[in-house]
Amino acid sequence: MNKPSDTGHRAEGALTRRDFIKRAAAASALTLSAGALYAGLYDGRGPQPGDLGKVLTGLGDFSVQTASGQGRMAIVRGADRAAMLERAVTALGGIEAFIQKGDRVLIKVNAAFATPPSLGATTNPELFAAMARLCLAAGAASVTVTDNPINNPESCFALTGIAEAASLAGAGLIIPGEGMFSPLTLPGGKLLVDWPVMAGAFKGVTKLIAMAPVKDHARAGASMILKNFYGLLGGRRNVFHQKIAGIITELSLLAKPTLCVLDGTRVMLTNGPTGGSLSDLKAADTLIVSTDPVAADAAGLELLERTISEVPYIRMAEAAGAGHADYTRLNPVRINLGA
Amino acid sequence: MSTLSKPLRLRRGPKRITSVGAAERRAGYAVLCVLLAVLAYALTKQSQFNPAVVAALREGPADAKKTSGQPASELTPALDALPGVAALAGAETFGPDTLSDKIDGKAELYLSSGFKEMVWRPLAPAGGDKARFDVYVYDMASPDSAFAVFSGQRRSGAAASGLTENAYSTGNALFFTVGARYLEIVADSDEAAVKNLLEPLGAALLAKLSPSPGEGAGRETQSSPASLFPAQGMTPGSLRLAMADAFGLEGFGNVYTADYALGGAEATGFAAILPDEAQARTWKQNYLAFLLANGYGEITAQDLPEGAQALESNGVFEVLLKQGRLFYGIHEATSLQAAVALAATFEKQAREKMR
Incomplete structure (x- = not known):
């Protein structure tokens, strides 16, 4: 039965089959056009930075496995950075536990600013040189140092004293160049997607050492080991400043360092990360050396007089599997050399 | 056979029906569902927008990529020919997009306070002393903006300076505002010979940067x-x-x-x-x-x-x-x-x- 309607009468302007088909066809066409337009305009890969090649998923695992599988840490009190470093490394089993003959070592320093070492905004050149010499003494085939300060890298390495220190210690200096950056997409990453990272500096590298000062950071709360990996990013990385905790968390998964050296000899308590006044610095006379970057930062927070809740990326990095926020679980060796 | 013919109870021709059939309704809902799915897909993708694309869009054309340190500012002449010092390098200018290249995470403080541009120049004592001064002149939107970045970084316990209403010095640096500008003169040490050059250098810059009458020398105290x-x-x-x-x-x-x-x-x-x-x-x-x-x-x-x-x-x-x-x-x-x-x-x- 084909009843025109249940009620038996037809209202003016009611739908005919032809109207319905027309409208359904128009709506479908609109839907498909919108979808097709979106799909056509969507750039899933993003722009390719500099030297192309395959998209990386990380910069490597340079960690040294211990028998227990547990991270290690030494906290040394003193004023002589080189002596403190030596004692810390000895306490962790000696440099040979980390660097073997023939290793090619990359030291990632903080050389982000063209400021003198006295202002404490960058890795101390004497401490860096001491680390480079330890590696070479252990038989490392090469030691190189790098960072990617966006503004005038040559000037940054020169003024921080790191270029001269590298030269004196026999280490090579890698100045970032456009061809050294390759796109990287961190598995599961939301921010590190097709982003240029300084992969060229890692070519042939077998060990990675991260060295940073303990500093206040206006945006992140603190700048230590994990934040220092920001210097491996290329491009207009300031787009990440609004998601600073998220990007540092992803950076914690970018590479697993062999050793982390966190310099709290003088701590930038205020106006970081650049500082500027010597009154921004406070002597904390402490050097933290650890295989666990998250634990190193967590210990550094105490020098910075901050709590872990004030610097959210540390717990986020722990949750991501980059290390331990409770650094006491590493049973740190504590040494006092006297100030 | 058309799937619409029977269940829809539609008639060919001009005659109208008074109700929508179940199949019509289902088809309509299906179209709406597809539309919603497209919308959900678009919104999801939008929320996960590739940061590399965002950066590229902000970066502009390739020839404009390296904008940090363009020597183009009306403030640059103020850093020329200052008494008692010699320039170690030319002045560099940083805008809102490049400020973080120079001062990294501290840029947000300025950007949220009405930052326009910053000029930086390294100087050294004219006598050949190895000391170094870095001069930063921040051009802000207003005297209030300049006061905001000045006060937001004020070092507690620092000595007041008589240079301007808003001025203080620390062992190695001098900080002050003049009109809508905030200045930092940072020396690399707190040695007396270096420290003694800070105030004269500040005074020379103040003379060059003081606003002309009517330009607004200080904060708007009436509304403050x-x-x-x-x-x-x-x-x-x-x-x-x-x-x-x-x-x-x-x-x-x-x-x-x-x-x-x-x-x-x-x-x-x-x-x-x-x-x-x-x-x-x-x-x-x-x-x-x-x-x-x-x-x-x-x-x-x-x-x-x-x-x-x-x-x-x-x-x-x-x-x-x-x-x-x-x-x-x-x-x-x-x-x-x-x-x-x-x-x-x-x-x-x-x-x-x-x-």
Whole structure:
């Protein structure tokens, strides 16, 4: 039965089959056009930075496995950075536990600013040189140092004293160049997607050492080991400043360092990360050396007089599997050399 | 056979039907579902937008990529031919897009406070001394903006400088504002010979950068609530201006604060003059809601000024007041007694000055 309607009468302007088909066809066409337009305009890969090649998923695992599988840490009190470093490394089993003959070592320093070492905004050149010499003494085939300060890298390495220190210690200096950056997409990453990272500096590298000062950071709360990996990013990385905790968390998964050296000899308590006044610095006379970057930062927070809740990326990095926020679980060796 | 013919009960020709059949409805819903799916897909993709694309869009054309340090600013001549010093390099200019290239994470403080451009130049004593000075001149949107970045970084315990109304020096550096400019002169050491050059260098820059009459030499004191703060108990040099997001409350800007030490207790006074009374009322309500959402609870207290609201959370006290366009109060007082006493003085002063 084909009843025109249940009620038996037809209202003016009611739908005919032809109207319905027309409208359904128009709506479908609109839907498909919108979808097709979106799909056509969507750039899933993003722009390719500099030297192309395959998209990386990380910069490597340079960690040294211990028998227990547990991270290690030494906290040394003193004023002589080189002596403190030596004692810390000895306490962790000696440099040979980390660097073997023939290793090619990359030291990632903080050389982000063209400021003198006295202002404490960058890795101390004497401490860096001491680390480079330890590696070479252990038989490392090469030691190189790098960072990617966006503004005038040559000037940054020169003024921080790191270029001269590298030269004196026999280490090579890698100045970032456009061809050294390759796109990287961190598995599961939301921010590190097709982003240029300084992969060229890692070519042939077998060990990675991260060295940073303990500093206040206006945006992140603190700048230590994990934040220092920001210097491996290329491009207009300031787009990440609004998601600073998220990007540092992803950076914690970018590479697993062999050793982390966190310099709290003088701590930038205020106006970081650049500082500027010597009154921004406070002597904390402490050097933290650890295989666990998250634990190193967590210990550094105490020098910075901050709590872990004030610097959210540390717990986020722990949750991501980059290390331990409770650094006491590493049973740190504590040494006092006297100030 | 058409799937529409029977169940839809549609008729060919001009005749109309009065109701929509189940199959029509299903087909309509299907179209709507597809539309919603497309919308959901678009919104999801939008929320996960590739940061590399965002950066590329901001970066502009390839020939404009390396914009850090363009020597193009009206301020650059001010850094030429300064007495007693020689330039170590040319001046470099940084704009809103490149400021973080120079000062990294500290850029946000400037960008949220009305930053226009910054000129930097390294200098050395003319006598060939190995010392170094880095001069940073920040051109801000207004004298208030300059005061905001000046006060936001003020080093506690620093010595006041007579150079300008807003000036202080530390062992190796001099910081001051002049008009809408904020200046930093940073030496690489605190040796006396170096330190002694800071003030003359600052004075020379001040002479070059002082605004001409009518350009606005200082902050707009007429509309500034800075003068409303009670002087008694105020920590010297603690007056600050937050241009945005004061106390973590999004959008709460142009808020002056000052720290107080009151008989063993500590507190911060705050004041903001809004464009009209309605906005003052709105921000008071917003801040109250913000505090309540963050664990504060309203309390009653004796001797509170009329209309004041007091709140407490774990031994920390807040007092909120409003007077016409002025929203002000006491923030994070460590004792209720101190909060109430400071609020009473503040209210009295505000009532007199806001008449």
